[in-house]
Amino acid sequence: MSLLWVVHDDPTLTFPARAWAELLGLDQPATAGARRIKNALRWLDANQFIDLESARGHDAIVHLLEDSGSGRRYELPGATYTRLRRSKPAAADAHRYIQLPRELWTNGWIGALSGPALTMLLVLWLETGKTIKHPDPKWVWLSPSMAHDRYGLSEETRLKGAQELTRLHLIRTSQRAVPPDAFQFRRGRNSHQVQQQVLVGQQPGTAPA
Structure with missing residues (x-):
């Protein structure tokens, strides 16, 4: 994700490992963080x-490939979607994306x-849709079957992720009634x-305002 965040027109990046470690807030960025x-x-x-191009004594050169793991060269999703949406709409759908702050x-x-x-933050962000920009975005109910069928999430990942996000105040979790036509009651x-x-306004470990 961090590689995708910093890429612009050319999907080729050169950054010292220490700089990446500092960006991600890793401990000991010049040593242990750089090794990670x-x-x-x-x-x-x-x-x-x-596609990693390494040379002794030089920073590695990173060539981004498609995030599907296909091995094909990475293309910016917005430009690719625009190029394909009329002539090959099915192919264009694979390049839909969301923007994160x-x-x-x-x-x-x-x-x-x-x-x-x-993972859960990404899923909930996507499920929230356009209301993510509203002061009071919609509530999302994600059943175990929905999490598995749509996103390949295990029950453990779904529960652990939601619990951690709730603890960090990045999501609110509440018992809410599902739509009445989904069940008999x-x-x-x-x-x-x-x-x-x-x-956007807080850092980890700080209480929300």
Whole structure:
């Protein structure tokens, strides 16, 4: 995600591992943090998310590949969607994307969130849709089957992620009635509301205003 955040027209990046460690708020960015970055880059290279060009004594050059893991060269999703949406609408759909606030990185959340929490934040952000820009965005109910069928999430990831986001005040969680036509009678379900103002205006470990 961080690689995608900083890329512009050319999907080729050169950054010292220490700089990436500092961006992500890792401990000991010049040593242990830099090693974590190098290990992560090697994993991304092995799984065809990037093409890593390394040379002794020089910073690694990162060539971004498609985030689907196809191994194809990365293209900016907005430009690609616009290019394909009329002639190949099915192919264009694969390039739909959401925009996240830069404060996810600049406020230190990207380094503070666990994998399940970051995954659930992305899912809830997407499910919230256009109302994410409203002061009172819609509440999202994500059943275990919906989480699995739409996003491939396990029950453990869904629950752990939601609990962590709630604890950090990045979402509100409340028992709310599901739509009456979904069941024969109204039932309360744990629903979630993204708190964008906390992500944008706070840092991890600080109480929301």
